Amino acid sequence: MLRILRIGESVTEFKVGDEVYYSPQVFGKFGSYAQYHVADAAIVAFKPINLSHIEAACFPLAGGTAWDCLVTRGNLQVGETVLIHAGAGGVGSIAVQLAKAMGAYVITTCSSKNRDFVRELGADRAIDYKNEDYVKVVLQETDGLGVDLVLDAIGGETIQNSLEIIRPFGRLVSIVDIATPQSLIKAWGKNLTIHFVLAPQYRAKLDALTKLIDRTQLRPAIDSILPWDRVVQAHQRLERGGTRGKIVLEFTS
The missing domain is CATH 3.40.50.720 (NAD(P)-binding Rossmann-like Domain)
Structure with a gap:
């Protein structure tokens, strides 16, 4: 589940508890598999209300x-x-x-x-x-x-x-x-x-995707859902090719 726990003083469009989705700024950095992120508000968007967090994870990147x-x-x-x-x-x-x-x-x-x-x-x-x-x-x-x-x-x-x-x-x-x-x-x-193309992160395109998702013109395609401690197997699956849609890692508390 991706939910805002804290916000910066200048952030006005979100509040604590909002459910969001985004693609982290990972190129040249570490932490894309971390359970907690500090993210620039400019790359974060509200999660589509008709998708689960697992389904929403398929879309940002x-x-x-x-x-x-x-x-x-x-x-x-x-x-x-x-x-x-x-x-x-x-x-x-x-x-x-x-x-x-x-x-x-x-x-x-x-x-x-x-x-x-x-x-x-x-x-x-x-x-x-x-x-x-x-x-x-x-x-x-x-x-x-x-x-x-x-x-x-x-x-x-x-x-x-x-x-x-x-x-x-x-x-x-x-x-x-x-x-x-x-x-x-x-x-x-x-x-x-x-x-x-090396896709940059910005909110506007996520908002555009959300509108299409809300109109059921886009739907998630999930190949498999794996627990986070099987990340090695997930990468091996990707490297073999032949996936159908996205592989999603699930974090549990």
Whole structure:
């Protein structure tokens, strides 16, 4: 449970006892698994009232990242087509829902076992990345035009390969590192825009996500819930890949 225990003298928007959610400022710092945090009020938002604390924990980092990729940087518009790589993952499962709520045509890659899952989230076309060539499928699905936006949550050669299926003046947003040098010449030839996103924390996007959650346009996707003393197993599960939504650590008093 995330509840305010104390507030600073200048904080007026919250009070002791308020139930909130946020993503801690962890980069370059320690303590993301601590039971108590001191947080800047500017990154904290009221928890959606129709979610449990376990469910709400799925959204601040993954949901905030999806928001920055599709809205802030990707500038996704109603009627556009987006390809979301790894649509069953932590970020992808929220991005699929968010893109659909924004009025986009949503194509996503996933394993065959997760096809029904991503369709339930709102995907219009699910591509089995193990048995289908997503480049060929996307071009076929879009009559050779390609998509307006790609969200890369995989890395490796995904950026280079995805350039083939983005229409001129389209966009690509990546949240992962480029493992090897890649040729971006096709991006230049199409006047594409590429963004690399490390999602900053701020309240406004959490408030925006809360509105969508309250309207049931976003729902949590939980792969598993583990006690905090099994954090090693949680990381091992993440590193193996193939998760469906978020892994949540639960702290007990």
